[in-house]
Amino acid sequence: MVKIRLAEEEIQNLFMANLVRGTTHLAIGQEACAAGVALALSKGDTVTCTYRGHGHALALGMSLRSLMAEMMGKESGACKGRGGSMHMTDKSIGLLGANAIVGAQLPIAMGAALTAQVKRAGAIAVTFFGDGAANIGLFHESMNMASVWKLPLLFICENNLYGEYSHIRETTPIDDIADRAAAYAMPGLIVDGQDVEAVYAATESAARRARNGEGPTLLELKTYRYGGHSRADTGPYRKPGELAQWQERDPIDILTARMFADGELDQEEFLEIKDAMAQEVFDAVEWAKAEPFPSLQSLDDFVYASGRRPCLR
Amino acid sequence: MPTMTYRQAVTEAIATEMRKDDSIVFFGEDVAKAGGVFKVTPGIYEEFGPLRVRDTPISEQAIIGAALGAAITGLRPVAELMFADFIPVAMDQIVNQVAKYRFMSGGQFTVPLTIRASQGAGGGFGTQHSQCAESWLMNFPGLKVVAPSTPADMYGLLRAAIRDDDPVIVLEHKSLYNLVGEVDLNAAPEALGTAEVIRRGEDITLVATQQMLHRALEAADKLAEEGIKPEVIDLRTLVPLDGATILRSVQRTSRLIIVEEAPRLGGWGASVAALVADEGLFYLDAPIKRVNMENALIAYSPVLEDEIIPNAQKIEKAVRQLLS
Numbered sequence: 001m002v003k004i005r006l007a008e009e010e011i012q013n014l015f016m017a018n019l020v021r022g023t024t025h026l027a028i029g030q031e032a033c034a035a036g037v038a039l040a041l042s043k044g045d046t047v048t049c050t051y052r053g054h055g056h057a058l059a060l061g062m063s064l065r066s067l068m069a070e071m072m073g074k075e076s077g078a079c080k081g082r083g084g085s086m087h088m089t090d091k092s093i094g095l096l097g098a099n100a101i102v103g104a105q106l107p108i109a110m111g112a113a114l115t116a117q118v119k120r121a122g123a124i125a126v127t128f129f130g131d132g133a134a135n136i137g138l139f140h141e142s143m144n145m146a147s148v149w150k151l152p153l154l155f156i157c158e159n160n161l162y163g164e165y166s167h168i169r170e171t172t173p174i175d176d177i178a179d180r181a182a183a184y185a186m187p188g189l190i191v192d193g194q195d196v197e198a199v200y201a202a203t204e205s206a207a208r209r210a211r212n213g214e215g216p217t218l219l220e221l222k223t224y225r226y227g228g229h230s231r232a233d234t235g236p237y238r239k240p241g242e243l244a245q246w247q248e249r250d251p252i253d254i255l256t257a258r259m260f261a262d263g264e265l266d267q268e269e270f271l272e273i274k275d276a277m278a279q280e281v282f283d284a285v286e287w288a289k290a291e292p293f294p295s296l297q298s299l300d301d302f303v304y305a306s307g308r309r310p311c312l313r
Numbered sequence: 314m315p316t317m318t319y320r321q322a323v324t325e326a327i328a329t330e331m332r333k334d335d336s337i338v339f340f341g342e343d344v345a346k347a348g349g350v351f352k353v354t355p356g357i358y359e360e361f362g363p364l365r366v367r368d369t370p371i372s373e374q375a376i377i378g379a380a381l382g383a384a385i386t387g388l389r390p391v392a393e394l395m396f397a398d399f400i401p402v403a404m405d406q407i408v409n410q411v412a413k414y415r416f417m418s419g420g421q422f423t424v425p426l427t428i429r430a431s432q433g434a435g436g437g438f439g440t441q442h443s444q445c446a447e448s449w450l451m452n453f454p455g456l457k458v459v460a461p462s463t464p465a466d467m468y469g470l471l472r473a474a475i476r477d478d479d480p481v482i483v484l485e486h487k488s489l490y491n492l493v494g495e496v497d498l499n500a501a502p503e504a505l506g507t508a509e510v511i512r513r514g515e516d517i518t519l520v521a522t523q524q525m526l527h528r529a530l531e532a533a534d535k536l537a538e539e540g541i542k543p544e545v546i547d548l549r550t551l552v553p554l555d556g557a558t559i560l561r562s563v564q565r566t567s568r569l570i571i572v573e574e575a576p577r578l579g580g581w582g583a584s585v586a587a588l589v590a591d592e593g594l595f596y597l598d599a600p601i602k603r604v605n606m607e608n609a610l611i612a613y614s615p616v617l618e619d620e621i622i623p624n625a626q627k628i629e630k631a632v633r634q635l636l637s
């Protein structure tokens with residue numbers, strides 16, 4: 001969680017310095033969702049997520065170098081600079097891809113779950129999406145199909161109360177997305193998304209259920225993004241005091257307070273960990289800055305596996 | 314060589330490949346137990362069972378998304394969308410996901426996925442069940458688009474599509490399902506992207522696909538009686554587009570007519586015309602002509618539907634005009 005936060009703070013700096021182009025969507029404040037879910041997964045499991053996905057990638061074990069190079073559009077990025085922030089993909093850790101079309105990642109994870117079922121691999125698939133995505137048709141199509149086929153799939157809704165600049169109350173007639181699970185005959189659980197241990201426990205039991213062939217589960221993680229939706233958005237549409245209220249339940253603070261109290265960690269050790277991670281982030285950024293951009297001769301690469309051009313003459 | 318219908322060629326192609334490769338799965342609406350709404354896939358479910366062959370809910374986007382997710386994790390799915398007119402329902406998954414997945418991942422994934430759908434006018438299905446979809450899909454690098462015209466090609470090209478490591482959309486023309494032809498079941502599957510000269514000629518080149526190919530051949534028979542010898546090319550795949558075969562033919566005949574079932578504006582014929590204008594202008598002795606459906610919609614009423622689709626007479630007329 002600390003690594004994710006430090007990395008995302010640095011990504012924002014890089015964006016302001018114009019080293020990261022286009023747009024970024026930070027998940028600062030939501031780190032426990034990514035970390036808790038990732039902790040409960042095993043090798044061979046697969047994940048799709050959203051454009052707000054740096055945290056998911058890092059939680060699954062993506063290398064900071066590979067991530068930072070991709071952020072800067074470098075050839076040594078995970079996607080060789082073709083993807084960028086919104087399409088972060090790392091096959092080696094089971095990250096099938098972040099997606100920039102709201103809700104489009106849900107059926108893709110469902111397909112991965114289908115593969116696991118057909119190959120009887122014992123693996124599961126996970127898809128992360130926002131509260132806003134619960135109003136996209138594909139949410140409903142995917143929940144329905146996954147339930148009919150009893151696929152080993154976890155639907156993880158990170159409900160951060162906003163879809164872009166609109167509060168959930170303005171777009172959705174219910175407060176709890178988990179209620180929608182009933183319509184698709186699967187369990188729907190509300191989880192404290194700021195408490196990484198709660199997220200882990202809920203994911204672990206839903207994953208066990210999926211691996212046992214009992215089908216999909218919808219987990220709704222109640223969470224909050226401290227930053228705006230993207231880029232330079234500061235969130236002027238938020239109620240006064242709302243941010244401060246959520247910051248009192250900061251996921252990193254909740255975990256460290258518990259660990260301090262249990263004697264598992266002390267302040268000094270925590271600062272050491274933090275320093276080491278800050279150094280790691282700094283090194284990755286400096287390394288990525290020095291890496292080359294893709295060559296202009298590679299424009300056609302990765303369009304077709306067969307390498308054929310669409311027009312033969 | 315056995316003879317079979319275009320419809321049976323679909324079944325044979327899928328079954329043949331599924332026997333060879335356990336990673337092939339097949340799903341779509343009513344394709345399994347019912348064997349498809351056009352009865353194109355009977356027996357597949359019975360032979361390969363419920364794990365690999367599935368009826369889906371009526372969820373076109375989820376069908377394509379699931380096929381994509383399966384394709385990048387080790388299966389080789391064949392997904393059916395029933396009528397090509399339903400392709401737009403799943404358009405995001407096809408054009409933003411399937412087409413781009415390999416590219417966005419920097420080559421980490423390949424997408425060995427086949428999407429089948431039946432298209433075309435002439436059956437009285439009305440305006441939402443009669444369109445040709447190939448031109449909609451050609452502007453998305455990453456996709457391949459196939460439009461077989463004969464049972465042999467359906468068998469060969471569908472097998473090639475299933476074996477291909479890129480996403481391929483195979484459009485079956487529903488007016489051809491009962492067409493009978495010889496099919497070499499032992500033919501080696503080919504790579505996608507070659508057109509075929511179906512009829513040799515020297516006076517003019519006709520380029521067409523599917524229902525229009527058969528009408529162009531009918532016109533060519535008629536014209537031959539008057540001593541006019543058209544060369545007829547079946548494009549077979551729209552992407553990759555085999556420009557070389559077209560250019561070679563036009564170089565010999567000096568005249569080109571493109572026969573296309575779909576509306577003129579934005580159609581694939583415009584791309585073929587532009588290619589020849591770019592690279593073969595000095596081969597030409599006459600302007601390039603296109604015989605198309607007008608920019609109108611397909612009506613239910615038989616007289617209106619018949620009138621709007623190019624037929625052999627319209628093709629003959631265009632040929633005579635160009636040669637006069």
Ligand SMILES: Cc1ncc(C[n+]2csc(CCOP(=O)(O)OP(=O)(O)O)c2C)c(N)n1
Pocket residue numbers: 050052100101102103129130131132133134160162163164229
């Ligand atoms: C299909 C589609 N519609 C709209 C958008 C623009 N858009 C990007 S993010 C977003 C909000 C999504 O909200 P939510 O699902 O709650 O996720 P969050 O950003 O809060 O993590 C919107 C509307 C998009 N990318 N894709």
Ligand SMILES: [Mg+2]
Pocket residue numbers: 130131132158159160161162163164
């Ligand atoms: Mg949200």
